[in-house]
Amino acid sequence: MDEVIFVGTSDAFGSGGRRQSAILVRGPRGSILMDCGATTNTGLADLGIDRNEIDLILISHFHSDHFGGLPLFLLAALYQDQRRHPLAIVGPPEIEERVRGLARAMGHDLDSRQWPFPLSFHEVGLAGEQEFGPAQVRAFQTQHQADARPHGYQVSLGGPTIAYSGDTGWFDALPERVAGADLFVCECTFLNRALDFHLSLDEISEHRATMDVGRLILTHLGSEMVAQREEIDFETADDGLRLGL
Ligand SMILES: [Zn+2]
Numbered sequence: 006m007d008e009v010i011f012v013g014t015s016d017a018f019g020s021g022g023r024r025q026s027a028i029l030v031r032g033p034r035g036s037i038l039m040d041c042g043a044t045t046n047t048g049l050a051d052l053g054i055d056r057n058e059i060d061l062i063l064i065s066h067f068h069s070d071h072f073g074g075l076p077l078f079l080l081a082a083l084y085q086d087q088r089r090h091p092l093a094i095v096g097p098p099e100i101e102e103r104v105r106g107l108a109r110a111m112g113h114d115l116d117s118r119q120w121p122f123p124l125s126f127h128e129v130g131l132a133g134e135q136e137f138g139p140a141q142v143r144a145f146q147t148q149h150q151a152d153a154r155p156h157g158y159q160v161s162l163g164g165p166t167i168a169y170s171g172d173t174g175w176f177d178a179l180p181e182r183v184a185g186a187d188l189f190v191c192e193c194t195f196l197n198r199a200l201d202f203h204l205s206l207d208e209i210s211e212h213r214a215t216m217d218v219g220r221l222i223l224t225h226l227g228s229e230m231v232a233q234r235e236e237i238d239f240e241t242a243d244d245g246l247r248l249g250l
């Protein structure tokens with residue numbers, strides 16, 4: 006059985022006191038972390054999740070609420086966890102230079118350090134399924150700021166398939182990209198359509214019938230969504246939510 010743990014479920018701005026995007030998926034072959042927002046170390050510590058458990062970090066795009074936690078995740082692995090277990094960081098094209106550049110800008114240069122564990126960076130492609138460590142990954146582009154190289158994923162650790170939207174506005178191919186997933190973790194930043202590059206509850210409601218997915222859970226909740234979540238007809242994630250699949 007796979008377990009999904011929502012480490013962070015807020016929009017970029019920490020609405021409702023939530024943490025930024027990070028979702029742990031545990032399967033029979035290992036564990037992966039989908040996105041690593043700036044608050045991820047705090048979330049993992051709060052939930053009692055050992056960083057050493059994570060075999061692979063899969064980044065959806067280069068916005069800080071999705072990859073801003075990587076520099077200090079890596080430094081904690083090095084100095085606090087005494088990590089020896091390999092770590093793969095997988096994401097859009099330029100993943101390695103973006104992460105190294107981010108770390109440098111934050112004052113934590115990665116290049117000058119000795120890494121006592123194998124640290125590798127891998128770029129996803131868009132043609133079919135790829136295998137990275139314990140995960141089979143199918144990537145697709147999303148409707149979000151192009152410079153952030155936005156991607157969504159279908160991921161399997163040998164069991165159920167989990168689709169993840171990353172950040173996106175509505176685009177007509179989205180249902181096809183997530184079709185067949187047992188769980189679709191979908192961003193829903195707004196109640197009403199506000200921007201082309203984030204989804205709203207209105208749009209998800211309008212298109213729900215076209216999405217052939219087993220279970221749909223909304224995350225990346227903005228302030229209105231946080232306030233209204235008890236009154237809507239969709240499941241929403243909270244920090245710390247654990248699901249068995
Ligand atoms: Zn975001």
Ligand SMILES: [Zn+2]
Pocket residue numbers: 066068149153172
């Ligand atoms: Zn974004």
